[in-house]
Amino acid sequence: MKRREFVIAASAFALLPEAQASDEAMRTAIRAWAGREPEAGVLKIDIAELVENGNAVPVRVAASEPVAGLALFTQLNPEPEVVHVAFGAASARPEFSTRMRLARSQRIVAVAKAADGRCWQAGVDVIVTLAACVEP
Amino acid sequence: MRSAWLLLAVALLAHAEERRSGRDTMSPALRTLQADDAQHPAQLALAMGREQWAAGAKSCASCHGELEKLRGAAARYPAWDQGLVDLPGRIQRCRVRHQQQPAWAAEAEPLLALAALVAQQSRGLPLQPPRGPELDKAAAQGQRLYTTRIGALNLSCAQCHDERAGQRLGGSLIPQGHVDDYPVYRLEWQSLGSLQRRLRGCLSGVRAKVWDWDSGELLALELYLARRSAGMAMQAPGVRP
Amino acid sequence: MATRAVITLPAAVKAGEAFEVRTTVAHAMETGYRSSDEGARLLRDLVRRFECRLDGELVFAANLFAAISANPYLAFWLRAGKSGELSFVWHGDNGFEHRETRPLTVA
Numbered sequence: 001m002k003r004r005e006f007v008i009a010a011s012a013f014a015l016l017p018e019a020q021a022s023d024e025a026m027r028t029a030i031r032a033w034a035g036r037e038p039e040a041g042v043l044k045i046d047i048a049e050l051v052e053n054g055n056a057v058p059v060r061v062a063a064s065e066p067v068a069g070l071a072l073f074t075q076l077n078p079e080p081e082v083v084h085v086a087f088g089a090a091s092a093r094p095e096f097s098t099r100m101r102l103a104r105s106q107r108i109v110a111v112a113k114a115a116d117g118r119c120w121q122a123g124v125d126v127i128v129t130l131a132a133c134v135e136p
Numbered sequence: 137m138r139s140a141w142l143l144l145a146v147a148l149l150a151h152a153e154e155r156r157s158g159r160d161t162m163s164p165a166l167r168t169l170q171a172d173d174a175q176h177p178a179q180l181a182l183a184m185g186r187e188q189w190a191a192g193a194k195s196c197a198s199c200h201g202e203l204e205k206l207r208g209a210a211a212r213y214p215a216w217d218q219g220l221v222d223l224p225g226r227i228q229r230c231r232v233r234h235q236q237q238p239a240w241a242a243e244a245e246p247l248l249a250l251a252a253l254v255a256q257q258s259r260g261l262p263l264q265p266p267r268g269p270e271l272d273k274a275a276a277q278g279q280r281l282y283t284t285r286i287g288a289l290n291l292s293c294a295q296c297h298d299e300r301a302g303q304r305l306g307g308s309l310i311p312q313g314h315v316d317d318y319p320v321y322r323l324e325w326q327s328l329g330s331l332q333r334r335l336r337g338c339l340s341g342v343r344a345k346v347w348d349w350d351s352g353e354l355l356a357l358e359l360y361l362a363r364r365s366a367g368m369a370m371q372a373p374g375v376r377p
Numbered sequence: 378m379a380t381r382a383v384i385t386l387p388a389a390v391k392a393g394e395a396f397e398v399r400t401t402v403a404h405a406m407e408t409g410y411r412s413s414d415e416g417a418r419l420l421r422d423l424v425r426r427f428e429c430r431l432d433g434e435l436v437f438a439a440n441l442f443a444a445i446s447a448n449p450y451l452a453f454w455l456r457a458g459k460s461g462e463l464s465f466v467w468h469g470d471n472g473f474e475h476r477e478t479r480p481l482t483v484a
Contacts, residue, residue, distance in 0.1 A: 051163075052162065053377035055446060056326070056447070057165075077444050083441055085437070087453075088435045090434065091436060092455050092456040096439070099446040099450045129308055130307070175452075180382075180383055180401060187380060326405075326446070
């Protein structure tokens with residue numbers, strides 16, 4: 001019986017120091033998507049405060065008014081972008097849910113873009129613990 | 137037979153309130169991932185399992201009929217059939233003996249998919265691993281393994297999962313180590329995995345020799361663990377961090 | 378044919394009523410930061426784009442990045458005035474493309 005190979009990695013991002021995104025990289029990515037620096041605003045970000053495993057973290061982002069798009073960014077993942085979402089006319093709610101990866105404890109930032117060009121952002125801090133044991 | 141169940145019931149009642157499934161110690165977000173079929177990360181595997189169930193001239197369905205008929209089957213493992221056998225092992229035997237197909241590699245996707253699918257049919261039923269002279273001997277061996285210190289870290293399973301369940305190890309909550317929800321989609325693995333895989337991970341974690349797939353040690357330990365969790369409601373496939 | 382995506386939506390909806398669509402596509406979403414046992418770097422291989430259309434009109438779209446978990450899950454809300462067809466497409470690296478359609482029944 002051939003043994004299947006397993007990949008050793010505590011998380012999807014095996015912590016490469018040279019690829020650590022900074023706050024600046026996140027802000028650049030946000031500006032690239034939003035078209036400008038968004039002002040602070042209100043957005044609902046549903047995510048566990050304490051995440052048991054950063055490989056698959058359920059997250060929901062919702063705005064309180066219809067928007068053209070929503071996007072999610074991270075401060076300390078190797079890359080800041082998570083997802084950019086665009087809503088069409090048949091959209092019923094300005095929200096989406098997904099599962100994201102978090103390389104470590106950090107801040108995640110959601111940004112909204114309205115049809116009239118306004119954009120705003122909100123963030124939340126998440127603590128990420130990793131599994132304690134390492135596989136053979 | 138009846139008296140055996142009575143004894144089991146009494147034993148269970150004595151321990152019922154002390155036992156907590158790992159599923160109940162997870163965060164609400166992960167509990168939802170497991171409870172909501174539409175979000176469950178093993179959906180794709182279950183869909184693959186359903187296809188596998190019906191695939192080929194000598195499909196599983198051709199002998200077993202409808203999947204629902206296997207309700208209760210997964211609850212009665214590990215079992216004895218010329219040796220100890222767990223649910224994935226039983227599926228492998230069926231594949232080789234009755235479908236004349238080569239055995240899958242350990243943790244092969246279709247094998248786990250079928251194990252998840254069959255285990256899911258026993259949702260809500262209590263784990264009821266069978267008894268018998270050979271099984272009782274193996275369970276005793278399993279209990280010895282469970283309580284023996286091993287590895288460079290010189291730890292026994294009991295020290296974490298009996299004595300320190302509820303405390304934290306490196307930020308992670310130590311569960312009681314029940315086996316009610318296997319196979320589980322472990323976020324750490326980003327895939328489904330069997331109980332044997334999880335046990336091998338623990339062995340590696342304490343820097344002990346990792347027993348081979350389907351070794352006597354792993355199967356004996358699985359049997360002991362199933363008895364330790366006997367009576368708890370199965371909710372397979374599970375989700376774990 | 379192997380199942381490569383799971384899509385959940387209500388069997389029937391009322392005209393104009395919001396309903397949630399939940400989608401999962403089978404894909405490892407390899408980030409490019411992991412290594413195999415032998416130390417070889419596993420190359421980046423991601424789903425990049427998801428689109429949902431109702432009778433051909435784009436109703437929801439997403440650009441995905443490496444920080445989306447394996448087997449990307451996306452859920453969103455739609456409303457419709459009449460029955461129609463929902464189509465879903467995922468595009469990714471190495472020519473990855475997967476399409477699904479589902480009937481939408483407005484009761």
